[in-house]
Amino acid sequence: LTRENMQRGDWKDLEFKEYNFCAKGQPAEGGHLHPLLKVSQQLKMIFLQMGFEEMPTNNFVESSFWNFDALFQPQQHPARDSHDTFFLRAPSTIKQLPEDYVERVKEIHESGGYGSRGYAYEWRRDEANKNLLRTHTTAVSSQMLYLLARNPFQSKKYFSIDRVFRNEAVDRTHLAEFHQIEGLVCDRGLTLGDLIGVLHDFFSRLGMSNLRFKPAYNPYTEPSMEIFSYHEGFKKWVEIGNSGMFRPEMLRPMGLPEDVRVIAWGLSLERPTMILYGIDNIRDLFGHKVDL
Numbered sequence: 001l002t003r004e005n006m007q008r009g010d011w012k013d014l015e016f017k018e019y020n021f022c023a024k025g026q027p028a029e030g031g032h033l034h035p036l037l038k039v040s041q042q043l044k045m046i047f048l049q050m051g052f053e054e055m056p057t058n059n060f061v062e063s064s065f066w067n068f069d070a071l072f073q074p075q076q077h078p079a080r081d082s083h084d085t086f087f088l089r090a091p092s093t094i095k096q097l098p099e100d101y102v103e104r105v106k107e108i109h110e111s112g113g114y115g116s117r118g119y120a121y122e123w124r125r126d127e128a129n130k131n132l133l134r135t136h137t138t139a140v141s142s143q144m145l146y147l148l149a150r151n152p153f154q155s156k157k158y159f160s161i162d163r164v165f166r167n168e169a170v171d172r173t174h175l176a177e178f179h180q181i182e183g184l185v186c187d188r189g190l191t192l193g194d195l196i197g198v199l200h201d202f203f204s205r206l207g208m209s210n211l212r213f214k215p216a217y218n219p220y221t222e223p224s225m226e227i228f229s230y231h232e233g234f235k236k237w238v239e240i241g242n243s244g245m246f247r248p249e250m251l252r253p254m255g256l257p258e259d260v261r262v263i264a265w266g267l268s269l270e271r272p273t274m275i276l277y278g279i280d281n282i283r284d285l286f287g288h289k290v291d292l
């Protein structure tokens, strides 16, 4: 029976079979939640169950100051080169920064302080003013810790899961951006043992309990550790993240009390998602699937 039959009136001469009200309908094509979304929701639940608060990471553009200088990362560090970082043409510079804090950061880079020798170079404000696409969510962690330091001290547990951008060669497992997962605990008298303990708690909730730690280096954490977990499936140790204790050269200029320590760790969202979903080409995670 068509619209034309109805308009022409010739439906009267047509033969119709009995309507089968018990016939099954067409299977409804349902949508699917994206694997990255499902894994990030699972990780968000883990952090919330551990009493962590989510950081506001809804801005991809950061200043070099918050992304590097506040983390005591020197201005000549290779990661700050345009080969590794996306700098912005417009707006190319940050409008304003907390001037008193900037002065203390300049001081710690140039001549040290709080027992540190610093880097003994001429720190440049115009370098710190350059806007970029954040290379890690630690650029947000630094701002949250600075805000914490401006109020009467209280211990805090923060997390973030969001996009970060690196000007790197793209290959099967690397794109110019990825989602970083970061957790941090700020409290008086925290030790490396507390970091190891919170890592065991966190990763055991992801089904990874057999962990090993390897000394590593980050410009903003000392000591630093790479985190490994034995993967029963692959029968080998898999690097599952990086961690460390933020340096005094980062925390003291913020104004945090001398006995306050911050332990932190990070991992990517893509790696666990690809492993959990058996995806071996990161491009299958993004963009429209083109079956050529």
Ligand SMILES: COC[C@@H]1[C@H](c2ccc(C#Cc3ccccc3)cc2)[C@@H]2CN(C(=O)Nc3ccc(OC4CC4)cc3)C[C@@H](O)[C@@H](O)CN12
Residues within 6 Å of the ligand: 138, 180, 181, 182, 218, 221, 238, 239, 240, 241, 242, 243, 244, 264, 265, 266, 267, 268, 269, 271, 272, 275, 276
């Ligand atoms: C440019 O690449 C950086 C990324 C990404 C990464 C690395 C470090 C941090 C960090 C940090 C940090 C350190 C100190 C203080 C604060 C933040 C965050 C993400 C992953 C971190 N990595 C990573 O995610 N690996 C991983 C994580 C989970 C996982 O689960 C599977 C189900 C079993 C499997 C693998 C480790 C490696 O993949 C590494 O080669 C790649 N890393």
